[in-house]
Amino acid sequence: xxxxxxxxxxxxxxxxxxxxxxxxxxxxxxxxxxxxxxxxxxxxxxxxxxxxxxxxxxxxxxxxxxxxxxxxxxxxxxxxxxxxxxxxxxxxxxxxxxxxxxxxxxxxxxxxxxxxxxxxxxxxxxxxxxxxxxxxxxxxxxxxxxxxxxxxxxxxxxxxxxxxxxxxxxxxxxxxxxxxxxxxxxxxxxxxxxxxxxxxxxxxxxxxxxxxxxxxxxxxxxxxxxxxxxxxxxxxxxxxxxxxxxxxxxxxxxxxxxxxxxxxxxxxxxxxxxxxxxxxxxxxxxxxxxxxxxxxxxxxxxxxxxxxxxxxxxxxxxxxxxxxxxxxxxxxxxxxxxxxxxxxxxxxxxxxxxxxxxxxxxxxxxxxxxxxxxxxxxxxxxxxxxxxxxxxxxxxxxxxxxxxxxxxxxxxxxxxxxxxxxxxxxxxxxxxxxxxxxxxxxxxxxxxx
Amino acid sequence: xxxxxxxxxxxxxxxxxxxxxxxxxxxxxxxxxxxxxxxxxxxxxxxxxxxxxxxxxxxxxxxxxxxxxxxxxxxxxxxxxxxxxxxxxxxxxxxxxxxxxxxxxxxxxxxxxxxxxxxxxxxxxxxxxxxxxxxxxxxxxxxxxxxxxxxxxxxxxxxxxxxxxxxxxxxxxxxxxxxxxxxxxxxxxxxxxxxxxxxxxxxxxxxxxxxxxxxxxxxxxxxxxxxxxxxxxxxxxxxxxxxxxxxxxxxxxxxxxxxxxxxxxxxxxxxxxxxxxxxxxxxxxxxxxxxxxxxxxxxxxxxxxxxxxx
Ligand SMILES: Nc1nc2c(ncn2[C@@H]2O[C@H](COP(=O)(O)OP(=O)(O)O)[C@@H](O)[C@H]2O)c(=O)[nH]1
Ligand SMILES: Nc1nc2c(ncn2[C@@H]2O[C@H](COP(=O)(O)OP(=O)(O)O)[C@@H](O)[C@H]2O)c(=O)[nH]1
Ligand SMILES: [Mg+2]
Ligand SMILES: [Mg+2]
Numbered sequence: 006x007x008x009x010x011x012x013x014x015x016x017x018x019x020x021x022x023x024x025x026x027x028x029x030x031x032x033x034x035x036x037x038x039x040x041x042x043x044x045x046x047x048x049x050x051x052x053x054x055x056x057x058x059x060x061x062x063x064x065x066x067x068x069x070x071x072x073x074x075x076x077x078x079x080x081x082x083x084x085x086x087x088x089x090x091x092x093x094x095x096x097x098x099x100x101x102x103x104x105x106x107x108x109x110x111x112x113x114x115x116x117x118x119x120x121x122x123x124x125x126x127x128x129x130x131x132x133x134x135x136x137x138x139x140x141x142x143x144x145x146x147x148x149x150x151x152x153x154x155x156x157x158x159x160x161x162x163x164x165x166x167x168x169x170x171x172x173x174x175x176x177x178x179x180x181x182x183x184x185x186x187x188x189x190x191x192x193x194x195x196x197x198x199x200x201x202x203x204x205x206x207x208x209x210x211x212x213x214x215x216x217x218x219x220x221x222x223x224x225x226x227x228x229x230x231x232x233x234x235x236x237x238x239x240x241x242x243x244x245x246x247x248x249x250x251x252x253x254x255x256x257x258x259x260x261x262x263x264x265x266x267x268x269x270x271x272x273x274x275x276x277x278x279x280x281x282x283x284x285x286x287x288x289x290x291x292x293x294x295x296x297x298x299x300x301x302x303x304x305x306x307x308x309x310x311x312x313x314x315x316x317x318x319x320x321x322x323x324x325x326x327x328x329x330x331x332x333x334x335x336x337x338x339x340x341x342x343x344x345x346x347x348x349x350x351x352x353x354x355x356x357x358x359x360x361x362x363x364x365x366x367x368x369x370x371x372x373x374x375x376x377x378x379x380x381x382x383x384x385x386x387x388x389x390x391x392x393x394x395x396x397x398x399x400x401x402x403x404x405x406x407x408x409x410x411x412x413x414x415x416x417x418x419x420x421x422x423x424x425x426x427x428x429x430x431x432x433x434x435x436x437x438x439x440x441x442x443x444x445x446x447x448x449x450x451x452x453x454x
Numbered sequence: 455x456x457x458x459x460x461x462x463x464x465x466x467x468x469x470x471x472x473x474x475x476x477x478x479x480x481x482x483x484x485x486x487x488x489x490x491x492x493x494x495x496x497x498x499x500x501x502x503x504x505x506x507x508x509x510x511x512x513x514x515x516x517x518x519x520x521x522x523x524x525x526x527x528x529x530x531x532x533x534x535x536x537x538x539x540x541x542x543x544x545x546x547x548x549x550x551x552x553x554x555x556x557x558x559x560x561x562x563x564x565x566x567x568x569x570x571x572x573x574x575x576x577x578x579x580x581x582x583x584x585x586x587x588x589x590x591x592x593x594x595x596x597x598x599x600x601x602x603x604x605x606x607x608x609x610x611x612x613x614x615x616x617x618x619x620x621x622x623x624x625x626x627x628x629x630x631x632x633x634x635x636x637x638x639x640x641x642x643x644x645x646x647x648x649x650x651x652x653x654x655x656x657x658x659x660x661x662x663x664x665x666x667x668x669x670x671x672x673x674x675x676x677x678x679x680x681x682x683x684x685x686x687x688x689x690x691x692x693x694x695x696x697x698x699x700x701x702x703x704x705x706x707x708x709x710x711x712x713x714x715x716x717x718x719x720x721x722x723x724x725x726x727x728x729x730x731x732x733x734x735x736x737x738x739x740x741x742x743x744x745x746x747x748x749x750x751x752x753x754x755x756x757x758x759x760x761x762x763x764x
Contacts, residue, residue, distance in 0.1 A: 231691025
């Protein structure tokens with residue numbers, strides 16, 4: 006439904022093309038599109054306005070070099086500026102103090118503080134050989150302390166017990182004392198979620214900060230957050246000397262414009278990205294990918310990386326071997342490909358990572374998860390022989406299969422047609438690599454009309 | 455549970471005050487706009503800014519502005535435009551305000567779903583209070599078997615409400631909910647509130663799972679779940695539209711709950727949802743206005759709009 010910037014700009018790129026250079030007049034429309042795209046990505050309006058001015062200046066000064074069209078040059082400027090604004094500073098956690106280094110986590114309710122505390126502890130233990138201690142000062146949300154205790158147990162990191170009858174300050178100081186006595190390198194302090202307008206609660210956390218003197222004070226932000234991110238970030242930034250930001254739930258499909266808003270308002274670096282609910286779902290933040298994501302330009306990089314991670318490489322190799330040997334691509338393989346697609350987070354997450362022009366084609370071909378499942382159901386209803394040699398499928402067999410899968414016969418026929426197309430394509434891309442294969446697959450995915 | 459109670463006290467401010475203080479920024483922006491001025495392009499730009507800043511989204515903002523332009527072309531004053539904007543917003547949101555009728559089903563099963571951290575479990579705690587106040591007996595079902603201590607969290611709400619909580623250690627969410635419904639039936643309980651684990655629309659296996667959970671519920675009690683509500687965080691931006699779509703596809707939603715309206719987020723996303731779903735309006739059943747047990751209100755379109763504009 007939301008049109009992404011690549012689409013918008015490719016439309017405009019056409020308008021601008023043919024003109025010798027970028028002028029105030031001919032980038033006006035393009036900048037309006039950039040503005041709308043950023044708003045749809047949830048970048049907050051004041052931040053959008055400032056950004057547009059920045060791009061305007063950069064664009065008007067920029068040379069349109071070589072074979073680039075002015076439109077492409079403008080896209081480049083937008084992407085470059087966005088990347089620059091979100092990155093730049095060193096993102097690693099600064100733990101260079103006399104131990105224990107205290108890390109304080111703060112943010113709105115449900116933003117992911119407790120989960121992130123556990124993820125950081127795990128990362129510090131595994132990658133930097135630290136001995137972390139986890140403590141919860143959340144005496145408000147029911148079972149918040151229990152949640153952190155459970156997570157600490159799961160990752161095998163020390164946990165300092167606290168209870169809801171206690172004062173957060175007392176808990177924090179006791180934990181700090183414990184960490185000192187037991188030679189913990191890092192004390193990670195989880196706190197309750199709080200609203201920026203809740204003066205009492207903001208004072209509470211400012212007090213915790215004053216007492217703990219944390220070397221890192223991290224602001225935890227949900228990547229689905231909308232326009233209000235500026236106000237919240239400003240309030241937290243005013244109440245606490247933040248040192249960095251963690252952007253959570255990036256495994257979702259939000260464009261994540263809040264990243265830019267919060268980065269701009271606080272002036273602090275985005276250090277990590279939360280990418281799953283599990284304790285190992287924390288990554289370093291990649292500004293360039295985030296820029297692409299906000300702009301909807303297709304996070305091709307992470308798509309390739311994910312494909313590498315999730316697709317069973319052995320399976321893929323076996324498959325490639327098979328193709329090379331010239332053995333046919335059969336329906337069993339077809340089904341496996343569907344399984345692989347699913348493992349990669351499914352169609353819709355893949356589409357989101359593809360550049361606009363592909364994503365559109367994919368979207369308009371209306372392949373969705375339900376259809377995928379139906380296709381799997383159809384193949385499941387076939388005998389092994391039928392899967393290996395689909396050419397034996399005649400009317401009566403098709404009727405049986407359709408009945409078994411609970412679909413009309415036409416759907417079986419449609420699947421077989423698509424399968425044939427896919428076989429064709431497989432022949433064509435036999436020599437291609439995995440990435441190429443995937444790209445090819447997409448256009449011919451089952452369920453497409 | 456002392457802490458929880460003190461929290462309730464902290465949340466004693468009236469709904470209108472809370473909502474208004476929460477929506478303060480939009481309000482001051484919008485209300486300031488219309489006084490003593492002429493109807494000019496600058497006015498419309500400022501209205502646009504205010505609507506966008508409330509997360510209403512580009513499309514709903516365009517829609518509202520177009521409607522407003524039409525009134526202006528008929529020679530309205532700035533003051534009249536304000537009334538007009540209010541009327542247009544109420545008209546847009548009115549279909550979301552529908553009377554909830556859970557009578558005639560026993561046990562009635564209400565299932566909550568949504569992304570991680572949106573406020574499902576807390577809303578269940580508040581709904582238990584709300585329905586008990588209406589004289590219904592309630593049972594809570596701990597269908598989130600994934601998140602650390604989700605069960606303990608729901609158990610605390612059960613204790614606070616003095617209602618039974620059905621849970622299993624670990625295990626399969628469908629099985630827990632099945633057991634809960636069987637238990638409710640044998641105990642003659644009116645209402646089962648089913649919690650589920652948070653999930654993102656991109657996690658297709660989890661979106662499938664929740665469809666399966668729903669089918670298990672139907673096996674436990676024909677016709678159940680009678681209500682399936684998506685819990686949305688008012689802080690959410692345009693992604694809320696995708697959430698509505700994805701959860702509706704997976705579950706067939708019958709309503710929404712909008713939480714955390716006590717913050718500075720204005721919940722303008724509701725306008726975008728209302729517009730996107732104008733053919734098949736999804737009722738906004740309740741709004742959450744705090745972390746306390748009593749911080750839940752049935753949605754009222756004109757109260758919501760006047761809090762937004764007033
Ligand atoms: N998918 C996903 N879920 C997350 C991520 N970070 C946190 N969550 C989930 O979001 C919900 C709220 O997280 P929690 O840590 O309890 O938030 P807190 O209230 O800020 O402490 C939980 O269901 C978490 O599992 C993330 O990066 N990805
Ligand atoms: N301020 C405020 N916080 C809320 C509201 N509803 C839920 N929360 C908080 O949001 C966080 C996540 O809520 P929870 O019920 O655990 O979310 P779930 O993961 O969807 O079950 C908790 O800290 C809740 O106290 C609300 O209406 N207002
Ligand atoms: Mg927490
Ligand atoms: Mg929950």
